Amino acid sequence: MRAFEYVRADDIGAAVALVSGDPAAQYLAGGTTQVDLMLKDGILEPERVVDITRLPLRGITADDRTLRVGALTTMEELAADPTVAERLPFARTALLAGASTQLRNMATIGGNLLQRTRCRYFRDPGVPDCNKRTPSSGCAAITGAGARMHAILGAGETCIALHASDLCVPLVALDTVVRVRGTDGERRIPLTEFYLLPGDRPDLETVLRHGDLVTAIEIPLPPAAIRSGYLKVRDRASYEFALVSVAAALTVEDGTITEARLGLGGVGTIPWRARAAEQVLTGAPATVETYRAAAEAELRAPFTVPGTAFKPELARRTIVRALEELGGDRT
Amino acid sequence: MxxxxxxxxxxxxxxxxxxxxxxxxAAYSSDITLPGMVHVALVRSTIAAGRITRLDTGAAEQLPGVLAVLSHHNAPRLAAGPTNNLGPTPPPPLQDDRIRHHGQYLAAVVAEKPYQAAAAARAVTVEYERTEPVLRIEDPAGELRTDPFGMDATRGDAAGALAAAEVVHEATYVTAENTNNPLGLFATVAQWSGGRLTVHDATQWTSNTCQTLAQMFEVPESAVRVYAKYVGGAFGSGLRVWPHVVLAVLAARTVGRPVKLVLSRPEMFTGIGHRPNTVQQLRIGAARDGGFVAIEHEALQTVAMDDENLEPVAASSASAYACPNVATRDRQRRLNIPCPGSMRAPGEAQANFALESAIDELSYLLDMDPLDLRLRNYAQVQPQFGLPWSSKALRECYQVGAERFGWSRRDRRIGAMRDGRWLVGYGMAGVSYLWWQxxxxxxxxxxxxxxxxxxxxxxxxxxxxxxxxxxxxxxxxxxxxxxxxxxxxxxxxxxxxxxxxxxxxxxxxxxxxxxxxxxxxxxxxxxxxxxxxxxxxxxxxxxxxxxxxxxxxxxxxxxxxxxxxxxxxxxxxxxxxxxxxPPDPQEVGMAPAGAFAAKFVEVHVDPDLGLLRVPRIVSVVDGGRILNEKLARSQIIGATVGGVGQAILEETVTDPRTGRIANANLGDYLVAVNADIGEIDVTFVGEPDQLTPLGTKGVGEVGLPGTAAAVANAVYHATGKRIRSLPITIDDLLG
Amino acid sequence: MSQDSRNARAAQPAAGDAGTVRVTLTVNGADHELLIDSRVTLLDALRDELALTGTKKGCDQGACGACTVLVDGRRVLSCLTLAAQCDRRQVATIEGLSSDGRLHPLQEAFLRHDGFQCGYCTPGQIMSAVALLHEGRTGSDDEIREFMSGNICRCGAYPNIVAAIREVARQGAR
The missing domain is CATH 3.30.365.10 (Aldehyde oxidase/xanthine dehydrogenase, molybdopterin binding domain)
Structure with missing residues (x-):
């Protein structure tokens, strides 16, 4: 709730220079994470807020191989894109399964990638022990109650905060690339390498440096023959983050899985690319047995607390169900 | 006439x-603006038990716009509020350095703008001496209060009858803490002018707020005027004069200007009551033919330090069914928690889940249809007084409900009904609501x-x-x-x-x-x-x-x-x-009847993923004379939606170590959204009640109880899983 | 999307004083010039600066929908939008919905179907429903339920809200 200087950016380079040069400056786009954490929870306390919503980073273009999405495109805009509907139906499902229409009209794609965890221990400054806020202060969530919306993959004793994005689940499965503008120009970062596991420094969440600006994402369009789906499991029927979600894309030829892409949501400290499961799936027969083996492979070593003890099993079953719906069972 | x-x-x-x-x-209290009005923000305790060793307001007072910071250091001693038919007034705030619960108000900051007050509240530093909080309902360190309402009932010899009964069902049922969460943030606008106090408040009871503030601030009632023209929901949380109301009045007096205090959503979890969690033991004895011979209902609930909450739970089981031997016992455990209070159908919401689940369980032991079992034990006269009811059409509720729902289509075998991957379950429950006037x-x-x-x-x-x-x-x-x-x-x-x-x-x-x-x-x-x-x-x-x-x-x-x-x-x-x-029941020779209802629920369960959906609920209600059927129907629909929340979503989670509520916001505390609610069918039956010329019986709460039990009973019918703990969530149904 | 920064212009603070912002809000067609603290949300600007208290604060954290308004025709949550971000944007609130004292068809339908009780979430529900009709998401009751799920009604009027929206959608009213 600290006072801050509001600056409206009208030029990308200038915005990057401004934030890069001021450790107390932060970008503001859709605001659905930022405004909440700044004004309501009091977790972020920038002295200068650089509003980037009027930068020319909004819009979607596509060619045969890639869908390029400007970072300020909103979730609703992306969901309404005909290429997304046709070539990336599971991304559309994931988009529309997230939040509410109001929030999707505000939230940008760049902001979705960079959304902060919903962990209520992180978001309450009255809780002193949070390694993500204050390195080496401990993790209240691990011993606390209500750690239901928390991670079981990539998690550990230092942090179990969840990356709650729906959209990122299909994106990470599709090998999406993030375009980033820094003071030294633009670079491309695969989404699979964009996020950092909490490890010893849960406060470091991505490979971005202060002042780096996400300008766009590039989604490689999968082959037309691939079948994809997004399955989200949650307590409430709508307007809730996932307990477990699965984004899956499969190509099955003559009963054999020739290509498998699998992302998991609701379970990871980062949007989770399920490579172990993909390895089991690729080249295997499209059977429930294969799907079970894939789920088992991905959830071999989950980190659970009492509140999340049910999640590994739920995740396995959700993976199996999602795959079964796509690939059928050729047993 | x-x-x-x-x-x-x-x-x-x-x-x-x-x-x-x-x-x-429509102007709710939070919409009221007065000339020169300033704003209050609150500082709350971050521990659950102990005392304040240092409270420093120096930095806060230096911030822009700040007019005053009230704390136990400078707040005047306030007189205790009155005791009314719901119990005493909550303890006045800022009177000492003791911490009774996490979230307790420790200071109030008054500033020109709301964001200035909020920023200054964060600048108040507090140091504590912590003591071990008592937080769990089963913790023997917390004082156990027996028969706190003087309503424990006995009839015949329940223990003896249970020992001799042909069939006995005994189980423990647990209900979660729920938080009222009216959508309207509670707000108080207070103005002193020449010794007279005007208050705009989110209250369910202006007369009481007036009397209470007059007594606490030692002014005549005629000098206090409380408005509540529109209230953004309350569901019981507006029945008492909570400390924030007192703080707003105090702040207005301190700065000599009108003030507005709007609770934040997290503050709505700790400052205006909540439905206490319960642990309930039910024992029902029956003869082979289904006739009840004994009901024992023992309910333990939570209560806060230094406060009371009138919430009879087990008591209602004494009058629900014809049964010669009954014993009900209510108990309260004192904990370092924010004070529980009434929440739509207080006591009955929890008790009905236990009793109506238990009867469903008993029906399987007896191999009887659960509806038949209820009819078999129908209380034709009020069982505790032996008097005829002033009105009772519960039998019609059952009959009409069964018909509208299609109860006869229910395949009694567990898990026998399906809709694709989904298991389908039918469940029902009866409701006998207590009378209050x-x-x-x-x-x-x-x-x-x-x-x-x-x-x-x-x-x-x-x-x-x-x-x-x-x-x-x-x-x-x-x-x-x-x-x-x-x-x-x-x-x-x-x-x-x-x-x-x-x-x-x-x-x-x-x-x-x-x-x-x-x-x-x-x-x-x-x-x-x-x-x-x-x-x-x-x-x-x-x-x-x-x-x-x-x-x-x-x-x-x-x-x-x-x-x-x-x-x-x-x-x-x-x-x-x-x-x-209210008429004297003995004088009129009738037992005053509250509303009655029957609930029939269809659930769909995905047994692999543990998903539970409630696509259809039929409610039939005897509410006496219905003054406006459209609005009465809305009351039943709304309460049923609240019941769905209690059944499958709502749980206020308290951190067992710190006493902090871990999900004090509407993103983490789940109430039903539109997509959770399917078809809700409501029918009214019965005649005008005979007790009063008007013939009404209140229908604001009767729609809620019964929902959770019917859902749980339907879940059992669908899956064979008996869930005795609310809410019923995915983790309960996996496997 | 130009990535060209060689012609970079300096980013401009929107007002001289750090901490305050000059904003022109166009609300229900009328321009309002405000000099406000940069922390003020669109919701608070509407309620406190412009005395448009029809838009409600239910959670102030984007979790209830009570503060729903339309910005440039799209429904958004005014509690998570800084007023400064809405400079020269078109904001539509419940106060602008009825014209010449005549209620909007959705307002009438909410009345007729008793789509509210305490009424606190109602402005947000109705603004959300106005957008829903434009979005064309009223094809079935389930679709209405899903796309109205961002608006919590604690009184539980959902079935009546769905009935009200369904009726207006079928009439093809806007």
Whole structure:
């Protein structure tokens, strides 16, 4: 709730220079994470807020191989894109399964990638022990109650905060690339390498440096023959983050899985690319047995607390169900 | 003059406050702005037990816009508030350095702008000496209060009958803590002016807020005026004068300006009550033919330090079924938690889940249809008093409900009904709601233009009081709906009880009835010797009212209008007061009946993923006379939605180590959204209740209990999993 | 999307004083010039600066929908939108919905179907429903339920809200 200087950016380079040069400056786009954490929870306390919503980073273009999405495109805009509907139906499902229409009209794609965890221990400054806020202060969530919306993959004793994005689940499965503008120009970062596991420094969440600006994402369009789906499991029927979600894309030829892409949501400290499961799936027969083996492979070593003890099993079953719906069972 | 053939009453009149509400023009307390108004933000404890060792407001006081910081260092000692029919006033804030619960108010910052107050509140530093908090309901370190309401009931010898019973079902049921979470943030606007206090508040009870503030601030009640014209929901959380109200009044007095205090959503979890969690033991003994021989119900709930909460849980089981041997016991565990309070169907919401789940379990032991088992033990007379009910159509509720739901299509085998991947379950429950009615006053006026003005200090928290009381007044005064104004939400109006306990419609309706009758009598007295009046010498029993006229009962043409009487006698208006008091059951030879209901629920369960959906609920309600079926239906629909929340979503989670509520926001505390709610079918049955001339029984709460039990029973029918703990969530149903 | 920064213009603070912002809000067609603290949300600007209290604060954290308004025709949550971000944007609130004292068809339908009780969430529900009709997401009851799920009604009027929206959608009213 600290006072801050509001600056409206009208030029990308200038915005990057401004934030890069001021450790107390932060970008503001859709605001659905930022405004909440700044004004309501009091977790972020920038002295200068650089509003980037009027930068020319909004819009979607596509060619045969890639869908390029400007970072300020909103979730609703992306969901309404005909290429997304046709070539990336599971991304559309994931988009529309997230939040509410109001929030999707505000939230940008760049902001979705960079959304902060919903962990209520992180978001309450009255809780002193949070390694993500204050390195080496401990993790209240691990011993606390209500750690239901928390991670079981990539998690550990230092942090179990969840990356709650729906959209990122299909994106990470599709090998999406993030375009980033820094003071030294633009670079491309695969989404699979964009996020950092909490490890010893849960406060470091991505490979971005202060002042780096996400300008766009590039989604490689999968082959037309691939079948994809997004399955989200949650307590409430709508307007809730996932307990477990699965984004899956499969190509099955003559009963054999020739290509498998699998992302998991609701379970990871980062949007989770399920490579172990993909390895089991690729080249295997499209059977429930294969799907079970894939789920088992991905959830071999989950980190659970009492509140999340049910999640590994739920995740396995959700993976199996999602795959079964796509690939059928050729047993 | 009776309500035998009502014209205006009963009709599905649209909400009279609706045009304002759909236009966003109804002013809730948080919408009130006064000239020169400043804002209050609160500092809350971050520990659950101990004392404050240091509270530093220096930095906060230096921040822009800050006018004052109140804490236990500088707050004046306040007198204790009164004790009313719900118990004592919550302890006044900032009186000492003791910490009783996480979230307790420790300081109040007053500043010119709300964001300045919020920023300054964060700049107040507090240091504590911590002691070990008592937080778990089963923790023996917490004081155990037995029979806290003096309502424990015994009939016959329950223990002996259980020992001898042919079939016994015994189990423990657990219900989660729920938080009221009305959508309207509670707000208090307070202004002192020349020793007089004006308050706009989110309260269900203006008369009580007025009396309480007068007593605490030691001013006469006549110097305090409390408004609550519109309240953004409350569901029980507005029944008491919570500490934030007191702080707003105190802040206004301190800075000498009007103040506004709006609770944040997290503060709504710790400052205005919540439904206490319970652990309940149920033992039911039955004969092989299904007849109950004994019911034992023991309920343990939580209560806060230094406060009380009137919430009989087990008590209601004594009167629900015909059973010769009954024992109910209520107990409370004192914990370092924010004070529990009433939440829509307090006590009954928890008790009904346990009792109606237990009866369902028993039906399987007896191999009986659960509906038949309930009918087998139907309480034809009130079992505790042995008196006939003042009204009871629960049997019709069951019959009509079964028909509308299609209960006969239920395949009794577990897991036998399917819809694709989904298992389908049918479950039901009965509801016998307790009766509650208290003293109420109203005033009625007819002016020289022939229009009526009826009023009382009551509140309309979305229940429809504005509408039904206007309908009733129009009916009783023989006027059209648009010729009558009904006003409420102002403590200067005649004294009213709380909008709570499903009791206001009855209490207020009967007071309005009395006031309107008295007003007609006053008109008749005015013309008693008036040779020009065709009504001279008439008593109220001789006349009827319609079309703005009083006329002879036998001859509608023989009479005259209110306008004519007033004009001839040179009067601007006539006014009369009316009072209603609850009748003494022994005197009338009847047991006062609350509403009754039957609930039939269909659930769908995905057994692999643990998903639970509730696509269809049938409710049949005996609510006595229904004053406005459209609005009454909405009450049942809304309470049913609340019941779905209790059944499958809602749980306030307290951190076992710190006493902090871990999900104190609407993103993490899940209430039902639109997509959670399927088809809700509501039917009213029964006759006007005999206890009062009006014949109503409150319907504000009866729609909630029964929902959770019926859901749990349906889940068992679908899956064979008996879930005895609410809410029923995915992790309960996996596997 | 130009990535060209060689012609970079300096980013401009929107007002001289750090901590305050000059904003022109166009609300229900009328321009309002405000000099406000940069922390003020659109919701607070509407309620506190412009006395448009029809838009409600239910959670102030984007979790209830009570503060729903339309910005440039799209429904958004005004509690998570800084007022400064809405400079020269078109904001539509419940107060602008009825014209010449005539209620919008949705307002009438909410009345007729008793789509509210306490009325606190109602402005947000109605603004959300206005957008829903434009979005064309009223094809079935399930679709209405899903796309109205961002608006919590604690009184539980959902079935009546769905009935009200369904009726207006079928009439083809806007």
């Amino acid at each position: 009776t309500l035998t053939r009502p014209v205006v009453v009963g009709a599905g009149v649209d909400r009279v406050d609706g045009p304002l509400k759909v236009a966003g023009a 208290v003293h109420c006053e109203a005033r009625a006026t007819i002016g020289s233009d022939g229009t009526g003005y009826v009023r009382s200090a009551a509140t309309d928290i979305g229940t429809g009081t504005y509408t039904v009381m206007r309908q009733l007044s129009a009916e009783l005064l023989g006027l059209e709906l648009d010729q009558v104004r009904f006003d409420l939400g102002d403590s200067n109006l005649p004294w009213s009880p709380q909008a709570g306990g499903s009791g206001l419609t009855g209490a207020l309706g009967n007071a309005v009835h009395a006031a309107c009758r008295e007003l007609i009598r006053t008109f008749l007295r005015t013309v008693v010797n008036d040779s020009a009046s065709p009504l001279r010498g008439c008593t109220i029993d001789d006349v009827a009212v319609s079309g703005g006229r009083i006329h002879h009962r036998a001859d509608g043409k023989l009479g005259e209008s209110f306008v004519a009487i007033l004009a001839r006698h040179g009067l601007d208006e006539l006014t009369a007061d009316g009072v209603s008091d």
